[in-house]
Amino acid sequence: MELQLAIDLLTADEAVEFVKKVEDHVDIVEIGTPVIINEGLNAVKKMKDAFPQLKVLADLKIMDAAGYEVMKASEAGADLITILGAAEDESIRGAVQEAKKHNKKILVDMIAVKDIATRAQELDKLDVDYICVHTGYDLQAEGQNPFEDLKTIKRVVKNAKTAVAGGIKLDTVKEVIAAKPDLVIVGGGITNAEQPTETAASIQQAVQQG
Numbered sequence: 528m529e530l531q532l533a534i535d536l537l538t539a540d541e542a543v544e545f546v547k548k549v550e551d552h553v554d555i556v557e558i559g560t561p562v563i564i565n566e567g568l569n570a571v572k573k574m575k576d577a578f579p580q581l582k583v584l585a586d587l588k589i590m591d592a593a594g595y596e597v598m599k600a601s602e603a604g605a606d607l608i609t610i611l612g613a614a615e616d617e618s619i620r621g622a623v624q625e626a627k628k629h630n631k632k633i634l635v636d637m638i639a640v641k642d643i644a645t646r647a648q649e650l651d652k653l654d655v656d657y658i659c660v661h662t663g664y665d666l667q668a669e670g671q672n673p674f675e676d677l678k679t680i681k682r683v684v685k686n687a688k689t690a691v692a693g694g695i696k697l698d699t700v701k702e703v704i705a706a707k708p709d710l711v712i713v714g715g716g717i718t719n720a721e722q723p724t725e726t727a728a729s730i731q732q733a734v735q736q737g
Protein backbone atom coordinates (compact mmCIF):
# COMPACT_ATOMS: atom_id res chain seq x y z
CA MET A 528 0.00 0.00 0.00
CA GLU A 529 1.33 3.43 -0.99
CA LEU A 530 0.63 6.99 0.15
CA GLN A 531 0.06 9.87 -2.26
CA LEU A 532 0.13 13.49 -1.12
CA ALA A 533 -2.25 15.69 -3.13
CA ILE A 534 -1.35 19.36 -3.43
CA ASP A 535 -4.20 21.50 -4.72
CA LEU A 536 -4.09 24.96 -3.20
CA LEU A 537 -0.42 26.03 -3.31
CA THR A 538 1.67 27.55 -6.07
CA ALA A 539 4.22 25.26 -7.70
CA ASP A 540 7.04 26.91 -5.74
CA GLU A 541 5.13 26.64 -2.47
CA ALA A 542 4.42 22.99 -3.29
CA VAL A 543 8.13 22.25 -3.69
CA GLU A 544 8.83 23.95 -0.33
CA PHE A 545 6.03 21.97 1.30
CA VAL A 546 7.25 18.62 -0.02
CA LYS A 547 10.64 19.25 1.62
CA LYS A 548 8.79 18.77 4.95
CA VAL A 549 7.22 15.43 4.03
CA GLU A 550 9.37 13.88 1.29
CA ASP A 551 10.44 10.97 3.52
CA HIS A 552 6.84 10.07 4.31
CA VAL A 553 5.11 9.87 0.91
CA ASP A 554 5.53 7.71 -2.18
CA ILE A 555 3.79 9.90 -4.76
CA VAL A 556 3.25 13.68 -4.98
CA GLU A 557 0.15 14.80 -6.85
CA ILE A 558 0.18 18.11 -8.65
CA GLY A 559 -3.52 18.87 -8.29
CA THR A 560 -5.84 20.11 -11.00
CA PRO A 561 -6.02 23.69 -9.65
CA VAL A 562 -2.22 23.96 -9.66
CA ILE A 563 -2.07 22.78 -13.28
CA ILE A 564 -4.85 25.20 -14.24
CA ASN A 565 -2.87 28.04 -12.68
CA GLU A 566 0.65 27.17 -13.79
CA GLY A 567 0.43 24.46 -16.43
CA LEU A 568 2.52 21.32 -16.68
CA ASN A 569 5.55 23.36 -15.68
CA ALA A 570 4.39 22.72 -12.10
CA VAL A 571 4.84 18.98 -12.71
CA LYS A 572 8.32 19.56 -14.14
CA LYS A 573 9.34 21.70 -11.15
CA MET A 574 8.26 18.98 -8.71
CA LYS A 575 9.95 16.15 -10.60
CA ASP A 576 13.18 18.15 -10.99
CA ALA A 577 13.20 18.94 -7.26
CA PHE A 578 12.37 15.36 -6.12
CA PRO A 579 13.48 12.85 -8.78
CA GLN A 580 13.24 10.06 -6.22
CA LEU A 581 9.50 10.60 -5.75
CA LYS A 582 6.81 9.63 -8.24
CA VAL A 583 4.81 12.63 -9.47
CA LEU A 584 1.17 12.40 -10.54
CA ALA A 585 -0.35 15.00 -12.86
CA ASP A 586 -4.03 15.31 -11.95
CA LEU A 587 -5.20 16.35 -15.41
CA LYS A 588 -8.61 14.63 -15.06
CA ILE A 589 -8.48 14.04 -18.82
CA MET A 590 -11.82 13.82 -20.64
CA ASP A 591 -10.81 13.89 -24.34
CA ALA A 592 -7.76 14.02 -26.62
CA ALA A 593 -6.25 11.63 -24.11
CA GLY A 594 -3.24 10.42 -26.07
CA TYR A 595 -2.04 13.98 -26.68
CA GLU A 596 -2.53 15.08 -23.07
CA VAL A 597 -0.82 11.98 -21.68
CA MET A 598 2.09 12.65 -24.06
CA LYS A 599 2.45 16.26 -22.81
CA ALA A 600 2.26 15.22 -19.13
CA SER A 601 4.81 12.46 -19.75
CA GLU A 602 7.17 14.96 -21.39
CA ALA A 603 6.82 17.19 -18.30
CA GLY A 604 8.01 14.32 -16.11
CA ALA A 605 4.79 12.90 -14.70
CA ASP A 606 4.99 9.26 -13.65
CA LEU A 607 1.22 8.89 -13.34
CA ILE A 608 -1.57 10.76 -15.12
CA THR A 609 -5.29 10.85 -14.35
CA ILE A 610 -8.22 10.40 -16.72
CA LEU A 611 -11.89 10.49 -15.76
CA GLY A 612 -13.84 7.23 -15.58
CA ALA A 613 -16.68 9.02 -17.37
CA ALA A 614 -14.51 9.45 -20.48
CA GLU A 615 -15.21 7.40 -23.60
CA ASP A 616 -13.57 3.98 -23.82
CA GLU A 617 -11.69 5.25 -26.90
CA SER A 618 -10.15 7.98 -24.73
CA ILE A 619 -9.22 5.48 -22.01
CA ARG A 620 -7.57 3.24 -24.62
CA GLY A 621 -5.69 6.22 -26.07
CA ALA A 622 -4.42 7.21 -22.64
CA VAL A 623 -3.27 3.67 -21.81
CA GLN A 624 -1.56 3.25 -25.19
CA GLU A 625 0.33 6.55 -24.90
CA ALA A 626 1.30 5.93 -21.26
CA LYS A 627 2.79 2.55 -22.17
CA LYS A 628 4.99 4.23 -24.83
CA HIS A 629 6.51 6.43 -22.12
CA ASN A 630 6.52 3.81 -19.35
CA LYS A 631 3.95 5.83 -17.34
CA LYS A 632 0.84 4.79 -15.40
CA ILE A 633 -2.81 5.75 -15.84
CA LEU A 634 -5.06 6.35 -12.83
CA VAL A 635 -8.78 6.52 -13.60
CA ASP A 636 -10.70 8.90 -11.35
CA MET A 637 -14.27 7.69 -10.79
CA ILE A 638 -15.52 11.07 -9.58
CA ALA A 639 -19.19 11.63 -10.58
CA VAL A 640 -19.59 8.09 -11.99
CA LYS A 641 -23.04 6.91 -10.86
CA ASP A 642 -22.75 3.14 -11.35
CA ILE A 643 -19.30 2.54 -9.91
CA ALA A 644 -19.47 -1.27 -10.00
CA THR A 645 -20.40 -1.52 -13.70
CA ARG A 646 -17.98 1.16 -14.92
CA ALA A 647 -15.13 -0.18 -12.78
CA GLN A 648 -15.56 -3.64 -14.33
CA GLU A 649 -15.50 -2.11 -17.83
CA LEU A 650 -12.39 -0.06 -17.05
CA ASP A 651 -10.69 -3.05 -15.49
CA LYS A 652 -10.74 -4.74 -18.91
CA LEU A 653 -9.05 -1.73 -20.57
CA ASP A 654 -5.66 -2.31 -18.95
CA VAL A 655 -5.65 0.81 -16.77
CA ASP A 656 -3.18 0.83 -13.90
CA TYR A 657 -5.35 2.24 -11.08
CA ILE A 658 -9.07 2.69 -10.51
CA CYS A 659 -9.66 5.40 -7.90
CA VAL A 660 -12.89 6.19 -6.07
CA HIS A 661 -13.03 9.85 -5.21
CA THR A 662 -15.40 12.10 -3.30
CA GLY A 663 -14.58 15.59 -4.59
CA TYR A 664 -14.63 18.78 -2.57
CA ASP A 665 -18.18 19.67 -3.58
CA LEU A 666 -19.63 16.44 -2.18
CA GLN A 667 -17.27 16.42 0.81
CA ALA A 668 -18.98 19.71 1.70
CA GLU A 669 -22.28 17.74 1.74
CA GLY A 670 -20.78 15.29 4.25
CA GLN A 671 -20.01 12.48 1.79
CA ASN A 672 -16.95 10.22 1.76
CA PRO A 673 -15.56 7.50 -0.57
CA PHE A 674 -15.47 4.61 1.92
CA GLU A 675 -18.45 2.60 0.56
CA ASP A 676 -17.31 3.12 -3.04
CA LEU A 677 -13.90 1.73 -2.07
CA LYS A 678 -15.56 -1.48 -0.83
CA THR A 679 -17.42 -1.67 -4.15
CA ILE A 680 -14.30 -1.49 -6.33
CA LYS A 681 -12.44 -3.88 -4.03
CA ARG A 682 -15.23 -6.38 -4.74
CA VAL A 683 -15.32 -6.07 -8.54
CA VAL A 684 -11.86 -4.98 -9.74
CA LYS A 685 -9.61 -7.94 -10.57
CA ASN A 686 -6.67 -6.51 -12.56
CA ALA A 687 -6.08 -2.84 -11.79
CA LYS A 688 -4.80 -1.48 -8.51
CA THR A 689 -7.37 0.29 -6.34
CA ALA A 690 -7.05 3.82 -4.96
CA VAL A 691 -9.15 6.13 -2.81
CA ALA A 692 -9.32 9.90 -2.36
CA GLY A 693 -11.53 12.50 -0.81
CA GLY A 694 -11.20 14.09 2.59
CA ILE A 695 -9.09 11.34 4.18
CA LYS A 696 -7.51 12.47 7.45
CA LEU A 697 -5.34 10.91 10.16
CA ASP A 698 -8.45 10.06 12.18
CA THR A 699 -10.20 8.30 9.26
CA VAL A 700 -7.25 6.66 7.51
CA LYS A 701 -7.55 3.43 9.53
CA GLU A 702 -11.11 2.88 8.23
CA VAL A 703 -9.80 3.35 4.69
CA ILE A 704 -6.82 1.05 5.21
CA ALA A 705 -9.10 -1.71 6.55
CA ALA A 706 -10.54 -2.04 3.02
CA LYS A 707 -6.99 -2.63 1.69
CA PRO A 708 -6.65 -0.21 -1.24
CA ASP A 709 -3.31 -0.22 -3.07
CA LEU A 710 -3.04 3.57 -2.91
CA VAL A 711 -4.31 6.06 -0.31
CA ILE A 712 -4.50 9.70 -1.46
CA VAL A 713 -4.45 12.45 1.17
CA GLY A 714 -4.54 16.18 0.41
CA GLY A 715 -5.84 18.61 3.01
CA GLY A 716 -5.39 15.97 5.73
CA ILE A 717 -1.65 16.67 5.40
CA THR A 718 -1.38 20.11 3.79
CA ASN A 719 -3.75 21.72 6.33
CA ALA A 720 -2.40 19.84 9.35
CA GLU A 721 -0.85 21.95 12.12
CA GLN A 722 2.15 19.61 12.09
CA PRO A 723 2.40 18.30 8.53
CA THR A 724 5.62 16.32 8.96
CA GLU A 725 4.35 14.44 12.02
CA THR A 726 0.93 13.92 10.46
CA ALA A 727 2.41 12.57 7.21
CA ALA A 728 4.68 10.27 9.25
CA SER A 729 1.71 8.91 11.23
CA ILE A 730 -0.37 8.34 8.10
CA GLN A 731 2.62 6.68 6.39
CA GLN A 732 3.05 4.36 9.38
CA ALA A 733 -0.62 3.37 9.24
CA VAL A 734 -0.44 2.82 5.46
CA GLN A 735 2.70 0.71 5.70
CA GLN A 736 1.17 -1.46 8.41
CA GLY A 737 -2.09 -1.82 6.44
Ligand SMILES: O=C(CO)[C@H](O)[C@H](O)COP(=O)(O)O
Pocket residue numbers: 533534535557559560586661662663664692693694695712713714715716
Ligand atom coordinates in the same frame (compact mmCIF):
# COMPACT_ATOMS: atom_id res chain seq x y z
O1 LIG B 1 -8.45 15.67 -6.73
C1 LIG B 1 -8.76 16.33 -5.75
C2 LIG B 1 -9.90 17.25 -5.78
O2 LIG B 1 -10.60 17.15 -6.99
C3 LIG B 1 -7.95 16.19 -4.48
O3 LIG B 1 -6.61 16.17 -4.80
C4 LIG B 1 -8.32 14.93 -3.73
O4 LIG B 1 -9.70 15.01 -3.35
C5 LIG B 1 -7.49 14.73 -2.47
O5 LIG B 1 -7.56 15.87 -1.66
P1 LIG B 1 -8.34 15.90 -0.24
O6 LIG B 1 -7.73 14.80 0.61
O7 LIG B 1 -8.07 17.28 0.30
O8 LIG B 1 -9.80 15.63 -0.54
